Amino acid sequence: MRLSRTVFLFSRFLAQNIKIKLEYKADFIIMLFSGSVLQLLGVMFLGVLYSRIPPIQGWTMWEIVLILASIFFTEGVVSFAFEGMWRIVRLINLGDMDRFLLRPVSPILQILTYDIGAHGIGNMITGVILCVIALSRTEILWTWDRILYLPVLIVSAAAIRTAISFAANCSGFWLTSFYNAFPLMVHQMADFAKYPTTLFTEPIQFFITVVLPYAFIGYIPAVYLFHKQPWGAAAWLAPLVAVWCVLIARAVFYRGLRRYDSPGN
């Protein structure tokens, strides 16, 4: 399928989803706020903690807030645009995947755009506000390569998160229970990216750099931006990591699809 057609379909699906969401106004508004509330509580946690202690391993509070805020932002983009992947388990369990397979459009595109997360909007807004505040309280020596890196980071981080969560949701092809916590567990592992990776023991460091490369959405870019370590330029590997994750997620999906048989009669 041509890229332009994919983009066209994507924008149409998105527009339809926004209309659906606006039908349930109370829910829409609550979703918008709930994402922000959770984030602000995360920042309050850091505030309370840092009021008692000196910087953790040389990281000040606002530096960590910047990592958090950038993760909130990409999380917002992902949940706004690709929330549909969180419906895979239900689609399989109820057999609704059938109609996606019958249409002449990539099933992956249809799944990703099956739903949108209104909370994503809240996440993006709070993420940006927090980023601005954090940037005003931290020192970054802006060089041209660092400025150039920002859009690269946003796209790669969103792709990494989407790919990992998508692949995790494909576990529904193997675990057929209606309530499957595995994707949520994988999603939660991004918590490790919110703090400096060096806090953790080596197996965990290896895990979040190599197995589930969440380190590339928060910690490693922050090391680079803040000039913390000489190896910071490794942050430029993020696009490669993103491509790798997307390829794996695709493979997992088609592998799972081979196992799929409609539960119907």
Add this chain to the structure above:
Amino acid sequence: MLTFQKYLRHVLCAIQETTAYRASYFINIVSQFVSYIAIFFLWRAVYTGNSVIGGMDWNDMQGYLLISLFTSALISGSSEFRVSRSIWTGNIAVELVRPVDYQKANFSITVGNGIAEGVLVAAIGILFALLIGFAVPPASPAAWLCFLLAVAFSFITKFLIVYIFGLFTFWTTGGMGLSWLRRGLTDFFSGAIIPLSFFPGWLKAAADVLPFRGIVSVPATIFIGRLPPSQILATFAVEAAWIAALWWLARLIWHFAMRKVTIHGG
């Protein structure tokens, strides 16, 4: 007697249902540990270089985190969305027809899930405690008794809060946003992510009067022996009062919800 058996049946069914899908059952529980591992390492880094923070040393903090994990895991995702899901799908219609009290039936099912998951959570928790070398549980039988009582209070309080937020789905249709709000409020004000003794004065004063602290802070501080015995009775009295208040509040909300309820294809 017959009424009691009716609800006991709910408890037993919920245990069977929880353990029926073994892979999911196990993954549900392991997933509870994941975010705690991140928090655990964060605290460990915080405690290297600081021996006592907020009146707690590293050993206290480990015990605190273990109990925080345990009490948080007792009511998991499946209980969280039971009410909102049945409203969303319209299954609530079937449940309304049943000759049981909806609130009590829900509580019974949550107890069943809690037993099924609690056993495994406790087992993994003990394993984890041994792994990190934490070995200072409450000394006296009296302290254990208080702790278990506090866990019971914690369970009932959390159930009521989850249930009340679930009922709001009658007005909002979707349960996800509500559940996040609830989780954010509970985690913060119960002391699940940071002990209440770390809070600045005004925030602590707020947390002390809210019902949330019974969910994590009270059982955890009793477990590590940081709640003075003289205060335990008074704390339990406040918790019991909150439970009674929340129970009736839930009834009240239910009463209004029943005027509101619309069911697909009704």
